[in-house]
Structure formats: C-alpha cells, structure tokens
Amino acid sequence: MADHNPFPGENNTGHFWDDNIRELNNPPPQWWMIALWASLAWFILYGLLYPMFPVMPWQSQESGGFTRGILGWSSIQEFERGMEQVTAVRAQYEDRIADMSAEEILADPGLTQYTLASAKVIFGDYCAACHGSGGQGNPGYPVLADDDWLYGGSLAKITETITNGRKGAMTAHKDILTEAEVDRLARFTVELADGGEGSEAGWALFNEKGCTACHGQAANGILAELPDGTIVTVGAANLTDSIWRFEPGGYESARHTILYGVNQPGIENTRDAVMPAFGDAGGNLEGKLDSNQIKKLAVYVHSLGGGQ
C-alpha cells in the first residue's frame, strides 16, 4: 500500500477513495487528551477517597458490600450532623421562648416566625381535629381564624382557654318558655344575625326571659368591659353578627339552642360544646401540653387573623 501512496509524508492511514479522499492519522487534540487523563485520575482518586466500588454486591450496604473510602464519609453521617445543627439552632430558640411571655415573643419577628412554624405542627396534632387544619372551624366547632371570639382573643384569654378548657353553658328553655315565646325569640335572634335592629317587643322579651344575663344587654355576648379594655364574657355567642356558633344557623338551629340549651346535663338533644383542657404543669400527662407548647399555640392562634 505504502508503495502507491501518492501523498507521502502526510501521515495518512493508506485508505483512499476516489483518488484523493483519504483517512489521516492525526492524534486527538491535546486538550482532549488532557481531559481524558484528568477524568481518569479523578475517577481513581474519588474511588479511593469516597465509598464507591461494590466488592460484595450481594451484601447489604449495612454489612459493607462496598469500599468505604479513605475519608470515611457517609451520607448518614452527614444527615446526622445536619440534624445536630438543627437541634442546636432549635435549642437556642427554645431556651429564649421558655423565658419569654407570649407578648414578648410576638414583639420579636424572628422568634415569632420560629414559634409559628413549630406551633403549626402542635396545632395539627392537637387542635386540627376540631378546629380544622387551618383553624377555619368546622360545623359545631368555632372558627379560630376570625375576630369573632366567645371568650376573647387576647393572648391572655387564648392561653387561659387552652390551659383550662372551656365549656359554655346555656339553660334549656323547653320547660321554661312557651312554644310561642321560643318561636319569637328564635325569630328575634335570626333578625339580629341578619343585621336587623330587632323589634322593641323582641328586646323586651329577650330581657325579660333573662337572656341578657349571659348574652349581655346588647346581645353581643359582652357582659362588661373593664377599664383596661378586658372584656368579660361567659362564652355566650354574639347574637348580633352573622356568624353562627352552631351551623347551619338560622331559625331551626336557633330554636334548637333555645329549647335544649348548651352542655346541659340530663337534657336530651342539648348542644355538646366542650373545649378540652390541655394545661398540665408537669407536661407529662398524655394528651396534655407543657407551658411552652401552650405559649406557642397562643401565639399561633393569635396570629391566625383575629388576635386582639
């Protein structure tokens, strides 16, 4: 072949087509060769330093079916170190929260953020079943994400509610009032809820039958307002807004509440409305929360939208 090479000294392979098309024998470019050797070196070095080669692939990872690498690195270790860091950061926050009041926490945006994130989980575990995953309420359970409060939306009131629980009580009036009176009072409450003023006769009856004793002179659930702004209630619903404590609300529902009352022992069909107590000073009873958790929850509920 070389004898017939019409292009001597050109470093071709001796393969020709159509007289002058030919295959040359050029070496690959230098940068390419460098990259090739560098990758090979990288591969070997990496394999020496880090876990890589399966030696006994039929063995599980735990029993070491692979080379460990000189550095002894493992992803589990890295994960554990990360978790330690998280715990350390958390401990910092937790220590500060333990020494602070709910008000002080709310005044510190960074701490508030941490508290809300942490309380969201507690809320999901302990409160969401009744009050809804976002505090949006459920038929029979009050909304926590609005500014309509039975017992008050200040941090102090919320903390008190969570710690001691609540159990609103309303007398059953089925044996006290006549059918006609119940009907008029139920209409009266619906009228108020729909934004009406309420007739004079309605207010008179409401007063006469002692409804004001719990629902207040203005039927808004407020019995008195202390000089420092604290509101005194017995948990009686505000009848002057369109929010119904017992859904679906309206005439039938109001009538039922008036007839059978709320949480009345021995009365069939009475409304069941119990907020369990979560307070536990020792923090070790099952289903109970320690004071830090309650503090976090108070901040959380307060920030749901209706804190006062």
Place this chain on the structure above:
Amino acid sequence: MSNVTTGPLAAGLRSMLDVSARETNSAWGNPWVMGWIGLILVVLAVNATMIVLAFVTNPGLVNEDYYERGRNIERTLTTRRAEAPGWTMSLDTPADVAKERATTVRFHVVDAVGQPVRPERVTYYAYRPSDPSADFSQPMVEEAPGRYAVKVRFALAGLWDTLVAAETDGQEVIFDQRIGVASR
C-alpha cells in the same frame, strides 16, 4: 479507485453509493428503501399501541343507562332535593397535602338544626381524573359524634376528586371536594 477495503460493511456502503448496482438489483435489497419501510412500520405500530391502550385503560366513567338518566334528570334532581337531609358537611384536607405523605383527612357532619349526625357508614373515595388505576377508597373512622377521620396517602401529585359517602338506612349522602396534591 484504489485501496478500497473489503468486507461486508464496505460492500454495503458500496452498493448504497453505486448507482449502477441499484439499477440491476431489486429495490428490496436497498437499505434506504428498507429503512423507510421500517420507519413507517414503527409509526404504524406506535399508533396501533396507542389506540389499543386508549380502549384498554378507558376509565369507564360513563354509566350504562346514561340515556335513561339523561331523560330522567329532572325527576332525579327533584327527588334528590326532597330527600336531601339538610345536613351541613365539611371535608378538611390539610393545605400541605403532598404526594406519598400520610395525611389525615376529616369529615364533619351536622343535621339541619346543627346537631351531629352519626351515619352507619362513612367512606372516603379519591378519584384520579386522568388515571383510574390510582383511585382508592377507605372507610372513615368515627372520632366523635359527627366527626370522621381517615389517614390517606396519595400516590400521585396533581388534581384529585375526593368524595365522602355517608350511608344511613340505605340512603347515601355525598359530599365532594376537588383538591390539588403537591409534589412534595
């Protein structure tokens, strides 16, 4: 032409480039023709597979008696309204629901005067609109009167139609909610 390599590959290459060879041989021997025919066959096979799959995986969400149902829609609606017990229901799917994460879903139900209802059986259904093989259903457990819970795990992210069927005295009341499941 000097120095042409021999061997089958070179021969094939030569016959592809060599016009005179093509004129004498049958067209079937030509790799270009074979290639094109092969391509067309592949396309047809893919189409056929798609058509078969479309029939085999049809969710079958159509009712057998759809025609009669259509004619009776007015009566159906009226009876439904008459039979509807006037319950107030809510289905609470946590906002952070995500694929492959255990999530507790709760169902609340009260009657027309706001007292809790205790149906005989409450079942949770999840329908994947685009893939019926992912559908599932689970019984809900009573936590308190009128409050039912079930722990579910959605296999896929995206849209799901969830539905709770509450059964009392052979009558079924249905409450549905379309939800979006996050990918993580």
